[in-house]
Amino acid sequence: MRILVTGGAGFIGSNLAFALQDTYPSAEIFILDNFSSGHFKNLIGFRGEVITGDITSEELWDYLKAHFSFDAVFHQAAITDTTVTDQWVMMKTNADSLRHILDSALEWGAKVIYASSAGVYGNTEPPMKEESGLEPENIYGFSKLMMDRIALYYMKNHPEIQIVGLRYFNVYGPRESYKGKSASMIYQLAVKMMHGQKPRIFKWGEQRRDFVYVKDVVQANLLALEKNVSGIFNIATGEARSFNEIIEILNRELGTNFETEYFDCPYDFYQEFTKADISKAKELLGYRPQFSLEEGIRDYLRFIK
Numbered sequence: 001m002r003i004l005v006t007g008g009a010g011f012i013g014s015n016l017a018f019a020l021q022d023t024y025p026s027a028e029i030f031i032l033d034n035f036s037s038g039h040f041k042n043l044i045g046f047r048g049e050v051i052t053g054d055i056t057s058e059e060l061w062d063y064l065k066a067h068f069s070f071d072a073v074f075h076q077a078a079i080t081d082t083t084v085t086d087q088w089v090m091m092k093t094n095a096d097s098l099r100h101i102l103d104s105a106l107e108w109g110a111k112v113i114y115a116s117s118a119g120v121y122g123n124t125e126p127p128m129k130e131e132s133g134l135e136p137e138n139i140y141g142f143s144k145l146m147m148d149r150i151a152l153y154y155m156k157n158h159p160e161i162q163i164v165g166l167r168y169f170n171v172y173g174p175r176e177s178y179k180g181k182s183a184s185m186i187y188q189l190a191v192k193m194m195h196g197q198k199p200r201i202f203k204w205g206e207q208r209r210d211f212v213y214v215k216d217v218v219q220a221n222l223l224a225l226e227k228n229v230s231g232i233f234n235i236a237t238g239e240a241r242s243f244n245e246i247i248e249i250l251n252r253e254l255g256t257n258f259e260t261e262y263f264d265c266p267y268d269f270y271q272e273f274t275k276a277d278i279s280k281a282k283e284l285l286g287y288r289p290q291f292s293l294e295e296g297i298r299d300y301l302r303f304i305k
């Protein structure tokens with residue numbers, strides 16, 4: 001089996017590349033990345049090859065079609081900073097590139113598993129279900145919704161290949177540090193507290209999110225490869241937890257007793273409450289999240305330390 005992981009130098013892509021090389025030791029695994037938010041240090045220990053390139057480049061996809069053939073493409077590459085407001089760049093990179101990938105997959109006969117996002121739901125009523133509440137509030141969420149629309153079009157018109165979209169909720173875990181300010185709040189708060197500083201969060205810390213550990217996201221990707229299925233699925237835990245709860249868990253796990261400092265949220269768009277309905281992924285992918293927030297943070301702290 002020959003596998004392409006776009007965005008493989010990034011947070012989720014690198015975790016996936018390592019899981020693929022462990023699960024399928026004889027597979028040939030290639031990473032495609034432009035290293036804009038990914039980092040080579042995420043790939044120390046990776047035994048496959050890296051193709052350095054930009055997913056928006058048609059010449060790149062022509063080159064790949066001419067010189068390679070893949071059985072599966074895990075598409076993780078994207079502009080992942082949700083505060084970027086350049087609509088042209090966001091749409092070209094996140095949405096339009098998926099057409100190049102799907103057209104290439106049609107030539108190769110490859111399965112495509114791509115990363116969508118809970119950003120497609122904006123601030124609609126939780127629990128979020130795949131078919132409703134599609135009201136993104138920023139261009140990042142809109143670009144992910146357009147990826148889903150492109151994928152649905154190809155699913156309908158090209159049933160000869162399988163396509164799976166995974167709408168990740170708030171992912172945290174090892175190898176996210178190179179995302180800088182876009183890394184999860186769990187990472188940012190843990191590092192601050194481990195340096196002896198008070199945690200600072202937006203007032204009053206009761207915003208609730210469905211936080212999912214990266215190992216569960218990897219599990220979902222592997223199931224998507226194995227199952228004979230196409231479709232779009234929420235990937236989360238199905239539980240909404242608050243930022244105050246994260247700080248409580250970190251204080252307990254680190255043996256600290258920091259008080260929280262609250263400040264005003266500077267964004268006019270901010271997801272206040274996300275919680276996924278994961279019944280579709282459970283039923284059709286056999287997905288079962290293994291990590292509660294407590295278990296995920298405990299596992300992650302060993303890595304951060």
Ligand SMILES: NC(=O)c1ccc[n+]([C@@H]2O[C@H](COP(=O)([O-])OP(=O)(O)OC[C@H]3O[C@@H](n4cnc5c(N)ncnc54)[C@H](O)[C@@H]3O)[C@@H](O)[C@H]2O)c1
Nearest residue numbers: 007009010011012034035036037038054055077078115171
């Ligand atoms: N982390 C989360 O909480 C989360 C939530 C929902 C969806 N997602 C999606 O999951 C995927 C992976 O995100 P991540 O958290 O690992 O972020 P990341 O920024 O660590 O990874 C993105 C990778 O894509 C690469 N990349 C960006 N633009 C590129 C381009 N034009 N050509 C080639 N490579 C390019 C970056 O260098 C990086 O390695 C993304 O599609 C993201 O939208 C992430």
